[in-house]
Amino acid sequence: xxxxxxxxxxxxxxxxxxxxxxxxxxxxxxxxxxxxxxxxxxxxxxxxxxxxxxxxxxxxxxxxxxxxxxxxxxxxxxxxxxxxxxxxxxxxxxxxxxxxxxxxxxxxxxxxxxxxxxxxxxxxxxxxxxxxxxxxxxxxxxxxxxxxxxxxxxxxxxxxxxxxxxxxxxxxxxxxxxxxxxxxxxxxxxxx
Numbered sequence: 001x002x003x004x005x006x007x008x009x010x011x012x013x014x015x016x017x018x019x020x021x022x023x024x025x026x027x028x029x030x031x032x033x034x035x036x037x038x039x040x041x042x043x044x045x046x047x048x049x050x051x052x053x054x055x056x057x058x059x060x061x062x063x064x065x066x067x068x069x070x071x072x073x074x075x076x077x078x079x080x081x082x083x084x085x086x087x088x089x090x091x092x093x094x095x096x097x098x099x100x101x102x103x104x105x106x107x108x109x110x111x112x113x114x115x116x117x118x119x120x121x122x123x124x125x126x127x128x129x130x131x132x133x134x135x136x137x138x139x140x141x142x143x144x145x146x147x148x149x150x151x152x153x154x155x156x157x158x159x160x161x162x163x164x165x166x167x168x169x170x171x172x173x174x175x176x177x178x179x180x181x182x183x184x185x186x187x188x189x190x191x192x
């Protein structure tokens with residue numbers, strides 16, 4: 001009888017959590033989609049400002065202007081997607097994923113912004129194809145190049161430069177000690 005009543009209680013708790021969790025997840029998803037969209041628009045405004053009203057305007061051909069817009073969408077959308085998620089991870093954590101420390105969160109935000117700058121630089125290089133290709137072809141090429149330009153960054157062995165495991169900059173001792181504690185607890189249970 002205790003097994004049946006024990007099995008019923010977690011079900012009641014998990015259903016209550018799932019409704020609240022679903023509402024929180026839906027609200028968070030809407031917030032992240034909104035920030036991603038706003039970030040994309042801000043990136044486009046920045047890219048058009050660089051193409052039209054800055055010192056780079058002479059270096060961007062008319063047929064390559066859309067390539068900068070593609071880079072702006074990528075940079076702004078990425079920042080709008082990742083920065084709220086990073087800030088949320090700095091505020092809230094669970095036992096499986098502890099809270100991100102302030103230094104690690106700042107490092108991740110700076111890394112996200114640098115990746116956005118990288119995408120803008122790639123799109124500026126692709127925009128130079130506008131001197132040779134028509135606008136439509138340059139835009140099509142820029143979508144593929146900017147979209148896949150992160151792949152070389154994924155292949156770099158960041159661990160060799162001391163940048164591997166970005167999660168572990170400040171939280172390594174906490175995460176490792178919790179992981180070891182669980183492992184030791186499992187081993188101690190087996191020994192007893």
